[in-house]
Amino acid sequence: MSVLTRPILEIxxxxxxxxxxxxxxxxxxxxxxxxxxxxxYGLGAKxxxxxxxxxxxxxxxxxxxxxxxxxxxxxxxQAKIFVLQGFGEDSKAHFDSCNQLIPVISSPxxxxxxxxARPDARKAVIHIETGLNRLGFREKDLAKLSEKDLTEFQMxxxxxxxxxxxxxxxxxxxxEIFDALKxxxxxxxxxxxxxxxxxxxxxxxxxxxxxxxxxxxxxNTAPYRQNQMKNVVKxxxxxxxxxxxxxxxxxxxxxxxxxxxxxxxxxVSIGYGDGIPxxxxxxxxxxxxxxxxxxEARVIGRMSMDNLICDVTNIDGLEVGDMALIADxxxxxxxxxxxxxxxxxxxxxxxxxxxxxxxxxxEE
Amino acid sequence: MSVLTRPILEIxxxxxxxxxxxxxxxxxxxxxxxxxxxxxYGLGAKxxxxxxxxxxxxxxxxxxxxxxxxxxxxxxxQAKIFVLQGFGEDSKAHFDSCNQLIPVISSPxxxxxxxxARPDARKAVIHIETGLNRLGFREKDLAKLSEKDLTEFQMxxxxxxxxxxxxxxxxxxxxEIFDALKxxxxxxxxxxxxxxxxxxxxxxxxxxxxxxxxxxxxxNTAPYRQNQMKNVVKxxxxxxxxxxxxxxxxxxxxxxxxxxxxxxxxxVSIGYGDGIPxxxxxxxxxxxxxxxxxxEARVIGRMSMDNLICDVTNIDGLEVGDMALIADxxxxxxxxxxxxxxxxxxxxxxxxxxxxxxxxxxEE
Numbered sequence: 082m083s084v085l086t087r088p089i090l091e092i093x094x095x096x097x098x099x100x101x102x103x104x105x106x107x108x109x110x111x112x113x114x115x116x117x118x119x120x121x122y123g124l125g126a127k128x129x130x131x132x133x134x135x136x137x138x139x140x141x142x143x144x145x146x147x148x149x150x151x152x153x154x155x156x157x158x159q160a161k162i163f164v165l166q167g168f169g170e171d172s173k174a175h176f177d178s179c180n181q182l183i184p185v186i187s188s189p190x191x192x193x194x195x196x197x198a199r200p201d202a203r204k205a206v207i208h209i210e211t212g213l214n215r216l217g218f219r220e221k222d223l224a225k226l227s228e229k230d231l232t233e234f235q236m237x238x239x240x241x242x243x244x245x246x247x248x249x250x251x252x253x254x255x256x257e258i259f260d261a262l263k264x265x266x267x268x269x270x271x272x273x274x275x276x277x278x279x280x281x282x283x284x285x286x287x288x289x290x291x292x293x294x295x296x297x298x299x300x301n302t303a304p305y306r307q308n309q310m311k312n313v314v315k316x317x318x319x320x321x322x323x324x325x326x327x328x329x330x331x332x333x334x335x336x337x338x339x340x341x342x343x344x345x346x347x348x349v350s351i352g353y354g355d356g357i358p359x360x361x362x363x364x365x366x367x368x369x370x371x372x373x374x375x376x377e378a379r380v381i382g383r384m385s386m387d388n389l390i391c392d393v394t395n396i397d398g399l400e401v402g403d404m405a406l407i408a409d410x411x412x413x414x415x416x417x418x419x420x421x422x423x424x425x426x427x428x429x430x431x432x433x434x435x436x437x438x439x440x441x442x443x444e445e
Numbered sequence: 446m447s448v449l450t451r452p453i454l455e456i457x458x459x460x461x462x463x464x465x466x467x468x469x470x471x472x473x474x475x476x477x478x479x480x481x482x483x484x485x486y487g488l489g490a491k492x493x494x495x496x497x498x499x500x501x502x503x504x505x506x507x508x509x510x511x512x513x514x515x516x517x518x519x520x521x522x523q524a525k526i527f528v529l530q531g532f533g534e535d536s537k538a539h540f541d542s543c544n545q546l547i548p549v550i551s552s553p554x555x556x557x558x559x560x561x562a563r564p565d566a567r568k569a570v571i572h573i574e575t576g577l578n579r580l581g582f583r584e585k586d587l588a589k590l591s592e593k594d595l596t597e598f599q600m601x602x603x604x605x606x607x608x609x610x611x612x613x614x615x616x617x618x619x620x621e622i623f624d625a626l627k628x629x630x631x632x633x634x635x636x637x638x639x640x641x642x643x644x645x646x647x648x649x650x651x652x653x654x655x656x657x658x659x660x661x662x663x664x665n666t667a668p669y670r671q672n673q674m675k676n677v678v679k680x681x682x683x684x685x686x687x688x689x690x691x692x693x694x695x696x697x698x699x700x701x702x703x704x705x706x707x708x709x710x711x712x713v714s715i716g717y718g719d720g721i722p723x724x725x726x727x728x729x730x731x732x733x734x735x736x737x738x739x740x741e742a743r744v745i746g747r748m749s750m751d752n753l754i755c756d757v758t759n760i761d762g763l764e765v766g767d768m769a770l771i772a773d774x775x776x777x778x779x780x781x782x783x784x785x786x787x788x789x790x791x792x793x794x795x796x797x798x799x800x801x802x803x804x805x806x807x808e809e
Contacts, residue, residue, distance in 0.1 A: 084558040086533035087510060119718035119750055120800070145718065145751040146451060146801050166685065166714055166751060169450035169766075171803065188686040190765040194448040210688070214696045215752055216712050219688055242700055251700055321530065322552040324574070324583055332578045336606055336615055348580050350530055354483035354509065359791045360724075386483055386790060387509040387530060388579055401554040402533075426750060427723045434798040436484070437510050439535065 083402030085319035088351040090438035092124050094132055095445065096311035100297045101137055103309065108280050111287045114141035116276065116294030118149060118165065122426065123356075123433020124298060124313070128442060131156040143292050147175035147182055154181045163206055165216075168195045176200050185238065187216040192230065204235035207267070211258040211274075212251055213242040223266050236290065237267045244278030244286075247305050252282055278302035300425050301415050314414055314429060316407035316438075318351035323393065323401055332390055333382025338363060347378065347393045349405045354386035355438065356431035357407065358421035365420055367391050368406040372398040375411070447766030449683035452715040454802035456488050458496055459809065460675035464661045465501055467673065472644050475651045478505035480640065480658030482513060482529065486790065487720075487797020488662060488677070492806060495520040507656050511539035511546055518545045527570055529580075532559045540564050549602065551580040556594065568599035571631070575622040575638075576615055577606040587630050600654065601631045608642030608650075611669050616646055642666035664789050665779050678778055678793060680771035680802075682715035687757065687765055696754055697746025702727060710745065711757045713769045718750035719802065720795035721771065722785035729784055731755050732770040736762040739775070 105113040115133045117126040126149065133139035134157040142162045144150040150162040161183055168176060168184035168191060176182050177200045186192050187208040195205060210217030217239060239259050243249035256274070263272050271289035277296030279286040281303040296302045299313035326332065326344040349367065353359040365380035367389070378391040393399050408414050414425035414432075421428065432438075469477035485493040490513065497503035498521040506526045508514040514526040525547055532540060532548035532555060540546050541564040550556050551572040559569060574581030581603060582590075603623050607613035620638070627636050635653035641660030643650040645667040660666045663677035690710045696702040713731065717723040729744035731753070742755040757763050772778050778789035778796075785792065796802075 082554065084533040084555050085535050086530040087512070087535045148451070149801065166450040169448045169683070171449050171451045171683075188765065190446065191448050191685070212695065213698070214688070214690055214694055214710065214746070215749065215754060216686055242695065242698055246699070249700075251695065319533070319535075321555070322580055324578070326578055330578055331576065331606065331615065334577070334606055335610070336613075346578065353791045354794050356795070359787050382578070385579065386794065390579060401552065423723050427717045430718050430750065431720070431795055431798075434795075434800075436798075437513065 082400045085402050086321065086350055087439050088316065088318035088355050088437065089441065090432060091315040091441045091443055093311070093313050093315070093443040094128070095443060096299060096313050097129060097297055098132060098136055100299060100310045100313070101133055101139070101293060104277065104280055104291070104293045104296055105137070108287045108291045110284070112141055112290040113139065114143055114163070114290050114292050115139050115297065116143045116292050117153065118143060118145035118294070119430050120149070120433065122294065122298050123430040125433065126153050127156060134160060141290065143294070147172035150182045151175045151179045154179045167191050168199070168205070170194070173198055183235070188218065189222050189225065192233070196233070205233060206236045206238055207234045209237060209239050209259070209262050211239040211255040211262070213240055215240070220262065223262060226266070231266060234267065234270060236271050236273060237263050238273040241275060241279050244275065244282060245302050245304055247282065247303070252286070256285060295426060298429060299413065300429070304415070308415070312410045312413050314432070315409050316351070316432065317404040318349050318407055320347045320399065320401055320403050320405060321350045321388070322348045323399060324348070333362070334385065335383060338382040344392055345394045346381065346390050347399060347405070349389050349391060350387070351405070351407060352385045352387045352389055354435070356428065356433070356435050357384065357389070358417070358423060358428060359384045360421045360423070361417070365389070365417070366412070368409065368412060369393070369396055369399055369403060370406070371396050371403065378405070446764045449766050450685065450714055451803050452680065452682035452719050452801065453805065454796060455679040455805045455807055457675070457677050457679070457807040458492070459807060460663060460677050461493060461661055462496060462500055464663060464674045464677070465497055465503070465657060468641065468644055468655070468657045468660055469501070472651045472655045474648070476505055476654040477503065478507055478527070478654050478656050479503050479661065480507040480656050481517065482507060482509035482658070483794050484513070484797065486658065486662050487794040489797065490517050491520060498524060505654065507658070511536035514546045515539045515543045518543045531555050532563070532569070534558070537562055547599070552582065553586050553589065556597070560597070569597060570600045570602055571598045573601060573603050573623070573626050575603040575626070576619040577604055579604070584626065587626060590630070595630060598631065598634060600637060601627050601634050602637040605639060605643050608639065608646060609666050609668055611646065611667070616650070620649060659790060662793060663777065664793070668779075672779070676774045676777050678796070679773050680715070680796065681768040682713050682771055684711045684763065684765055684767050684769060685714045685752070686712045687763060688712070697726070698749065699747060702746040708756055709758045710754050711742065711763065711769070713753050713755060714751070715769070715771060716749045716751045716753055719799050720792065720797070721748065721753070722781070722787060722792060723748045724785045724787070725781070729753070729781070730776070732773065732776060733757070733760055733763055733767060734770070735760050735767065742769070
């Protein structure tokens with residue numbers, strides 16, 4: 082028996098690299114850019130960007146905000162870093178000081194500001210809207226661009242709404258619009274339409290550059306079939322205490338669980354403060370390797386900031402200090418997202434930003 | 446019109462201080478400890494702990510993990526820092542190097558390890574279980590403590606399950622058990638039962654020390670009446686783009702929203718990567734001050750990692766660069782939590798851990 086208190090976050094860099102190389106191989110005719118926005122989905126852009134740069138020759142990165150790009154720029158000195166949220170008064174200074182940053186311009190207003198305030202002659206990327214109805218030039222905005230404006234760009238991009246549903250009508254619809262607008266306005270520019278999910282939709286969706294993010298981090302962006310990616314994130318947390326829960330007793334805040342028979346519970350040292358969704362209260366599952374057997378335990382009661390409680394009545398041989406397996410190869414963040422009513426992306430991004438974990442980067 | 450790209454997080458330190466002092470005043474006969482676990486609910490323990498130490502004379506802090514305590518110890522040199530998750534093999538080094546850390550011991554196993562491995566003669570806090578069925582010595586464990594064991598502690602504590610519901614039967618029930626166990630086993634020790642919520646339950650719940658956390662950060666821990674606390678967190682994000690959304694068009698990932706009439710939408714530069722709950726997709730609200738009037742806009746479609754889209758059809762005079770008010774005095778994180786199907790605590794803890802915000806600490 083051990084007495085342990087801290088949760089552990091394991092990030093498998095070897096699998097990030099293998100996933101990247103597999104995706105690169107699938108999209109062999111496209112430049113494989115790496116999406117490291119939001120601190121590489123929380124997993125650590127300062128670790129993952131140089132890994133891809135050094136071990137896989139990646140020279141194109143995408144971030145959301147210029148400040149994110151500047152943080153990694155010196156670690157990937159020969160790379161271009163595309164900034165999806167573009168260029169604004171509150172990010173100009175980063176573009177001034179870091180010439181690796183390339184803004185993605187998504188509106189006429191932003192283009193006007195870029196032309197007025199850009200630090201040098203570097204060419205931007207233009208984001209065109211094809212059906213997601215999020216960021217991007219609408220067709221009527223494109224029609225207003227001058228001849229000179231059309232020469233301001235080095236690439237044209239858009240983004241799929243339903244790329245994770247292979248047969249969704251939106252995919253062909255967006256592809257058709259992208260193809261038409263690109264040929265009409267930017268016939269000579271390289272183009273990028275797809276993130277990870279689009280890579281699996283076939284050659285037609287890959288164009289000149291693919292933007293590899295979620296799948297590289299192990300998320301199944303093609304959920305209509307078994308995940309081809311290797312799992313990247315494992316989360317464990319120690320059992321702080323094991324206790325009897327007599328029939329009729331309540332568990333957790335607001336007494337949302339009541340024992341209908343005598344139970345045995347384990348208090349595990351992880352909670353929503355560690356990025357685990359509180360919506361797993363009374364519905365989540367954690368796992369234990371006890372007596373060399375993988376055993377499942379249900380989360381009972383409300384999850385707290387620092388702890389969760391699970392029913393271990395039927396788990397043999399559990400001891401204080403044993404590790405609850407919160408996410409693993411057999412129960413991924415995709416699975417957790419499903420149970421929590423959200424998606425793995427949101428959980429990954431939250432978990433990774435926590436400094437309470439013992440964080441381990443697995444390289445071998 | 447401005448072109449802006451980054452969300453802004455404002456943390457009002459003046460209000461944190463006023464909230465602390467109000468709570469301290471309400472619990473005038475108790476030591477007012479400050480709970481700064483989970484990086485002060487994400488708001489920055491390295492800022493908030495020294496603020497309370499210097500401006501309000503706070504000399505008692507609670508953290509969850511020893512590593513959190515060690516990070517602030519030198520900023521509050523004369524303070525005791527109580528560690529709720531206690532003492533383990535993975536936190537021993539922090540207790541060895543920082544003598545301000547006091548473990549909260551919650552199980553016989555942890556007590557045995559503490560006695561075997563503690564760095565010096567400092568006395569611990571004992572956590573006893575009174576109905577939450579989370580961490581703490583159960584009565585049968587207390588009965589097994591030796592005479593010597595009973596002298597190992599400097600304080601006895603427990604924690605309420607339903608302190609935010611004034612009339613909940615659990616409050617009186619837990620108070621009765623706490624009173625009985627404390628008098629039986631630790632008649633001479635100071636005692637602590639209540640966090641912020643318990644402070645409002647009356648003098649009987651306050652004992653010798655109260656643990657002020659959520660309410661200090663502006664959360665309403667007495668939701669059965671109007672919040673007495675001042676709001677601490679404001680979140681804003683700029684409109685990146687305003688566009689027409691023709692009837693029949695879809696919005697966002699998986700095309701979960703379809704326009705049943707011609708609409709106008711704004712794309713706002715904030716998303717779940719910034720800690721805003723993705724469960725606000727298609728149900729959340731954001732606000733704009735347009736034409737000097739506060740106007741509400743509904744979130745439509747799935748929220749993305751970096752952006753949300755809202756319906757601004759009926760909002761007059763909105764321009765690119767205007768700030769969407771995501772959380773404010775009139776729509777607090779408590780309100781957002783209600784709309785998102787969670788609690789403000791979870792949102793605050795997530796938002797605060799994001800380094801993409803322009804973070805402003807308001808001191809005046």
